[in-house]
Amino acid sequence: MWDVVVVGGGNAALCAALTAREAGASVLMLEASPKAWRGGNSQHTRNLRCMHDGPQDVLVDAYPEEEYWQDLLKVTGGLTDEALARMVIRESSRCRGWMQKHGVRFQPPLSGALHVARTNAFFMGGGKALVNAYYRSAENLGVDIRYETPVDAVEFDGVRFVAVRSGEQRFEAKSCVLAAGGFESNREWLRQAWGQNEQGEWPADNFLIRGTRYNMGTVLKCMMDAGADIIGDPSQSHCVAIDARAPLYDGGICTRIDCVSLGIVVNTQAERFYDEGEDFWPKRYAIWGRLVAQQPGQLAYSIIDSKAVGRFMPPVFEGTQAQTIEELAQKIGLDVSTLVKTVHDFNQACQPGHFDHTVLDDCHTAGITPAKTHWALPLDKPPFYAYAVRPGVTFTYLGLKTDARASVFFNGVRSPNLYAAGEINAGNVLGKGYTAGVGMSIGTVFGRIAGREAALAANQLIQEEANASA
Incomplete structure (x- = not known):
């Protein structure tokens, strides 16, 4: 029997396993994927959003708690637990030293169009390097790691955790941390969640999964069935x-x-449907998948002219290019006259101003719906470019309700030895929306808390057993 079993293999699971091992617990970590694909969605991440009251190593200026909270409040529309959110925010300021101790390296502050040099610390080598560093540290510390071991059942004695199972294998432990992700790779569950739209379509059928194929929501479903x-x-x-x-x-x-x-x-009707300049991109990029999901065919087109080239991170695929809007419409299969009118109406609505993509500038539209609030420049300088886009799901927000100790509850009763961290409890902080890097903040903070609490719970059980046998 192990002291702590950690279910999952991404950032939150690794943080939990490392913290529990540092506390002296024996730790087993069960990762569903093969070793080559270990790390869940964390392998695709790049940065951690960090509170800081002044310049710190790779972070410039200051990003105080209240500003961080207001940013989170705005994107979630208030669908967040303020106490837990503020805890994550405050703890995010104390993560980097611990991360560096386990081999994570950070790169110098970024500049340019991302607007995150002040708020986010970027991992040298990206998420894959972070995951690899944590795994090396875990191996060096003696964490027992099993790959290709997807957990499909959780055993309880009342609300007390007893064991997990993977097929015919059974793993008993004194405490457990569930960090197995959401259900974004489970197409049938996505279909149930989104249902059919007015056109009779199943929007989820057209979703792409930005991250791992191994987040099927099996552990979450087990917990739901168990009454968590x-x-x-x-x-x-x-x-x-x-x-x-x-x-x-x-x-x-x-x-x-x-x-x-x-x-x-x-959209596919060649009509605009939302304010493209509502706020800085890192605070708004994660709403656009949902917006596109609500359009016919779950397909849309991002259109720019040559003035925009060089002002954004270039995508991996080249866009469709044309010298006129008419030609562009033909190439991407949109009604020519409608797209020409949409672009003409937008161009006419653009008001004179001072364009500055690094601030919320005064370039906006007037007399058009939807408005474009900032960075509204006429599309008038060929060549023009179009990028077809679909919804790309990274992780889902349905999860386990937890407290500041990362504890799992059953009908309001706290389990004495079961904890959750990462995507599976992110919904406590993220009811909707997103701002860049906050997912890694949530996973890192709750992962460390869950690992600490699981080690404490295991130690308490050891003491109780020792007292009983004395």
Whole structure:
């Protein structure tokens, strides 16, 4: 028997396993994927959103708690547990030293169009390097790691955790951390969550999965069946507009289309449907997948002119290029006259201003719906470019309701030895929306808390057993 079993193999699971091992517990970590694909969605991440009251190593200026909280409040629309959110925010300021101790390296501050040099610390080598560093540290510390071991059952004695099973294998432990992700790779569950739209379509059939194919939601379903307290809307997720040519799984960051705020986005009817310049891109990129999901065919087109080239992170695939809007419409299969009118009406609505993509500038539209609030420049300088986009689901927000100790509950009763971290409890902080890097903040903070609490629970059981036998 192990002291702690950690179910999952991504950032939150690794943070839990490392922390529990540091506390002296024997730890078993069960990862569903083969070794080559270990790390879940964390292998596709790039950065951690960090609170800081002044310049710190790779972070410039300051990003105080209240500003971080207001950013989170805005994107979630208030669908967040403020106490837990503020805990994550405060703890995010204390993560980097611990991460560096386990081999994670950070790169110098970024500049340019991402606007995150002040708020986010970027991993040297990206998420794959972070995951590999954690696994090396875990191996060196003696964490027992089993790959290709998907957990499909959890055993309880009342609300007390007893064991997990993977097929015929049974793993008993004194405590457990569930960090096995959401259900974004489970197409049938996505279909149930989204249902049919007014056109009779099943929107989820056209979703692409930006991350791992191994997040099937099996552990979450086991917990739901066991009567665990659940939080979140199953249709809410980190859902990004990504290149429609992206692979079904594991496209990652490079498939995201980042020129949305520099042009217009139209649906298959060649009509705009949302304010492309509502706020800075890192605070709005994760709403566009859901917006596209609500359009016919779950398909849209991000259109820019040559003025935008060089102002955004280039995507992995080249866009469709044309010298006129008419030619562009023909190439991407949209009604020519409608797209010409949409672009003409947008151009006419653009008001004179001082364009500055690094601030919320005064370039906006007037007399048009939807408005474009910032960075509204006429599309008038050929060549023109179009990028077809589809919804790309990163992770889902339905999960286990937890407290500040990462404890799992059953009808309001706290389990004495079961904890949750990462995507499976992110819905406590993220009811909807997203802002860049906060998922890694949630996973890192709750992972470390869950690992600490699981080690304490295991130690307490050891003491109780020792006292009983004395």
